[in-house]
Amino acid sequence: MALLILGMTQCPLCRQAIEAGQETISTTHFIESPDHPLWRYSDAAMHYGCFQTWDQRPLFVAEYNRLFGSRVWGNGTRHPMDDDGTVTTVSVAN
Numbered sequence: 001m002a003l004l005i006l007g008m009t010q011c012p013l014c015r016q017a018i019e020a021g022q023e024t025i026s027t028t029h030f031i032e033s034p035d036h037p038l039w040r041y042s043d044a045a046m047h048y049g050c051f052q053t054w055d056q057r058p059l060f061v062a063e064y065n066r067l068f069g070s071r072v073w074g075n076g077t078r079h080p081m082d083d084d085g086t087v088t089t090v091s092v093a094n
């Protein structure tokens with residue numbers, strides 16, 4: 001998961017520091033290529049409020065689920081992202 005240093009880490013959406021007590025969305029490193037238009041939001045922490053109003057949010061969630069959320073882990077679970085950025089754990093039926 002993204003490294004978050006309160007008061008230092010910058011939200012890539014509003015460019016403001018993320019402060020203690022602010023709700024955040026954190027993503028794991030799921031986009032390999034720096035040429036991908038959403039690369040800087042991979043392995044990043046963002047304000048929850050900024051994420052909700054981000055015009056790229058539907059595309060970002062779709063890419064997250066295509067590249068990472070669809071992966072089935074050894075324990076038979078997937079970790080897809082909901083529309084609001086919340087990552088959940090889903091059991092995959094055998």
Ligand SMILES: [Zn+2]
Binds near residue numbers: 011013015046047050
């Ligand atoms: Zn922000």
